[in-house]
Amino acid sequence: MIKTFLMIFSGILLLVFFIWTSDISKMLEHLEQSNYYILIPGLVCYFISLWVRTIRWKYLIGTQHKLKNKTLFPMVVIGYMANNILPLRAGEFIRSYLLSQKSSIKLATGISTIFVERIMDALALIFLVITMSFFIPISDILDHFENLTKINSLILILIFSIPFLLIFTLLLISAFLPKITLNFVGFSSQFLPNKISKIYLELFNQFFDGFKYLNNRKTLTVTLFLSVPIWILESLLFYFVCVSIGIDHNFESHLYLIESSIMITGIVNLGASIPITPGGIGLFEIIARETLLLIPYSNTSRSEAAVFAGMTHALLIIPVVILGQFFLWKNGLSIKNIKLNKGNSNK
Numbered sequence: 001m002i003k004t005f006l007m008i009f010s011g012i013l014l015l016v017f018f019i020w021t022s023d024i025s026k027m028l029e030h031l032e033q034s035n036y037y038i039l040i041p042g043l044v045c046y047f048i049s050l051w052v053r054t055i056r057w058k059y060l061i062g063t064q065h066k067l068k069n070k071t072l073f074p075m076v077v078i079g080y081m082a083n084n085i086l087p088l089r090a091g092e093f094i095r096s097y098l099l100s101q102k103s104s105i106k107l108a109t110g111i112s113t114i115f116v117e118r119i120m121d122a123l124a125l126i127f128l129v130i131t132m133s134f135f136i137p138i139s140d141i142l143d144h145f146e147n148l149t150k151i152n153s154l155i156l157i158l159i160f161s162i163p164f165l166l167i168f169t170l171l172l173i174s175a176f177l178p179k180i181t182l183n184f185v186g187f188s189s190q191f192l193p194n195k196i197s198k199i200y201l202e203l204f205n206q207f208f209d210g211f212k213y214l215n216n217r218k219t220l221t222v223t224l225f226l227s228v229p230i231w232i233l234e235s236l237l238f239y240f241v242c243v244s245i246g247i248d249h250n251f252e253s254h255l256y257l258i259e260s261s262i263m264i265t266g267i268v269n270l271g272a273s274i275p276i277t278p279g280g281i282g283l284f285e286i287i288a289r290e291t292l293l294l295i296p297y298s299n300t301s302r303s304e305a306a307v308f309a310g311m312t313h314a315l316l317i318i319p320v321v322i323l324g325q326f327f328l329w330k331n332g333l334s335i336k337n338i339k340l341n342k343g344n345s346n347k
Helices: 002-020 025-034 036-061 069-085 090-102 105-134 140-147 153-159 162-176 178-187 194-209 216-246 256-272 283-296 302-330 336-345
Strands: none
Touching: 002 283, 002 302, 025 153, 025 302, 036 069, 036 105, 036 216, 036 302, 069 090, 069 302, 090 336, 105 162, 105 178, 105 194, 105 216, 105 256, 140 153, 140 283, 153 162, 162 178, 178 194, 216 302, 256 283, 283 302
């Protein structure tokens, strides 16, 4: 309860800081002048990215479960909806719970597949940022965040890359060397009390099931390959928001704007991946605004960047929340009922 309160309070503080350091009157002017019809293809691209996420998740779950994309897609949307409105990324647990109700897959196994998803997302984002850095100088961006956080830019890069690379390497070792992994877990369980040891082994076995398909080269290749277009599609939403506001005229070409949108998408999502606030509210806006301002040769004003950040985050949250609520209503469910049922199933 205290953690939830602190996260919500942190989100409010960051959002207040974002508004306080933006020119509201100029933001309203930009909103009035925006072409909202241009946002439609951006939203289409975003929902296509969610569909591609569904396909990737299906591969991680294992095709032998014979779950259809149309069955998994509502779970993905509901999970993202819950992440946007609940703290501590509760949507991951809700999505896993829904999966366990629709199949024989256990809750911990479902959570492990989503954990793998998150690592692949981070690797894809790091890859895109590095790739775009060949076209967009990022020294000013790094210097700015170094001054903002008082952390050396090299250390910042290591903080947001090394952990994901290390965890992914450990996942591959677990998948390709299951016997050694299980033997190590069995050995480590000997140092725990009997009751805790049994729970530890049971949970690890269920969690381990979500990694086993990574030793299939086809599954590994397909899921890694799908992770890149997922974020490119989402970055197109960022691009269309820029065009809607009229920021595209500040860039030397639309190609450079697309490259910048991919760069911003990578930096924002890596920065906002830390679950400090529900849905990254406040944190997302600040990082998105500051990154756009620091893109070289963009000549974007602070008020334009603030509108871009706020509008982009609203489009990432509101449509998914509406669609997720529709799927809940269609299945006679609610977030409250799911949380209660999940709690009872764990007893």
